Amino acid sequence: MKPASFDFLCPDTLEEALSALAEGGGEARVIAGGQSLVPMLNMRLARPGLLVDIMRLEALRRIETLGNEITVGASVRQAELEAWADLSRDLPLLAAAFPWLGHVQTRARGTVCGSVAHADPSAELPLSLVTLGGAVSLRSRKQKRKVKADDFFIGMMATDLAEGEMIEAVHFPKARPGSGYAFREVGRRHGDFAIVACAAVADDKGLRLGIAGVDDRPRVFPLPALDDDQFDDALNDIAWSLNARDDIHASARYRRELVRNLGHETLREASRCRA
Amino acid sequence: MPRMNAAQRHGVDFTLNGRKVRAEAENRMLLSDLLRHEIGLTGTHVGCEHGVCGACTVQIDGKPARACLTLAQQVRGSDVRTVEALAPAPAELSPLQAAFRRHHGLQCGFCTPGILMSLDTLLRERPEAGREDIREHLSGHLCRCTGYATIVEAALAAAEEQRKEETPNA
Ligand SMILES: Cc1cc2nc3c(=O)[nH]c(=O)nc-3n(C[C@@H](O)[C@H](O)[C@H](O)COP(=O)(O)OP(=O)(O)OC[C@H]3O[C@@H](n4cnc5c(N)ncnc54)[C@H](O)[C@@H]3O)c2cc1C
Ligand code: FES
């Protein structure tokens, strides 16, 4: 359980990091908090030729509010965003999601953008980003682009990130006063990856439900009002539309049942917070 | 910093338990192995080597962190504390350690160094910590012996003691 050997670069500037990623091609990989990558190195599921440590790039260590958007740079640790003074006012969904994300000890090291890059289908931060309708800023030596979170996640731990590219920041839309948010999940033990996680938003545009842990990526759905008599049918349709699978953690049937129950609970809580 | 070649060992300067140290490590060396095998501080235990058991937990810049998920090169310039830093003198336990002993917070002791380092951060950051905070911190640790109840009692007792000490007239 020791990593295979690799070259290591701890660049002082973003340009230096981007050049190394461009030249390294498929051999080069970013290391951020290491909380997902180092287990993969230890188990030799990953054998990169070069690791580029981005945690000393001061330019990426920022949490910034610009208009209706909160930008979180690539070297911001999860615990830093969790402790951000405006979190419960401006990102109440994340305030509700953080206690579910691993443990105090992993949040102290892991980054927000690293979780998005890793794209685990059960992960809380990708789910929150997609449910809120956020975006991801990607950067390579040659270009910068911004993609919608919903387009960024394309499958099981698969994203739109191209060779030589890195995530520079992620963008969360700021909560609007009067909107309601809720987050819940079911896992084996506290801090384990979710079997199913649900995030809900209730605002003047209606209800939105985000679901992780069922399909190969987080998915988000609009829903009719709670008191609508079609509501349970709509939730049931969503449960069946997701590509649920049996695995060692849970059966597909149990996952669909969790979607119906957790989905209902989170939507009810979000609606109550709105009222 | 220039690119560091995989085949060589490279110097890494950091602060360890209050003292400046310079160690040599290959890029692929984990902090847990640097501490145990290169520096000889074997108090930090290694259970799973993939972040799950918490036995290897140390403090990096005042925060609890898995030494098995940290590359030695990543602590350059950081302040690292291990369980060896807790006891004020060789024959004396820290209040938290003494509470573990009084309340039977350990049996085999394999998980203990990691748990102590997590709880030490908690009690420093939040002197008012209660049962729920303690349980939350313990969720990042596995103990196969105690059933956790005695660990929670030990931590509560240490927190209580610390609060009394800070407000002597209360
Ligand atoms: C015990 C334990 C429990 C956990 N529980 C959960 C959980 O419940 N929910 C959850 O979501 N996660 C969980 N995690 C994983 C979480 O802690 C990680 O922090 C997160 O998945 C990855 O973030 P990181 O900064 O550690 O990234 P790293 O591990 O450094 O990198 C992960 C991947 O993303 C890439 N990457 C990182 N940053 C960038 C970037 N800026 N641009 C491009 N690529 C990048 C890396 O190349 C690598 O492929 C757990 C981990 C452990 C050890
Ligand atoms: S050895 Fe590091 S968490 Fe188990």
Ligand code: FES
């Ligand atoms: S005391 Fe034996 S594992 Fe905790």
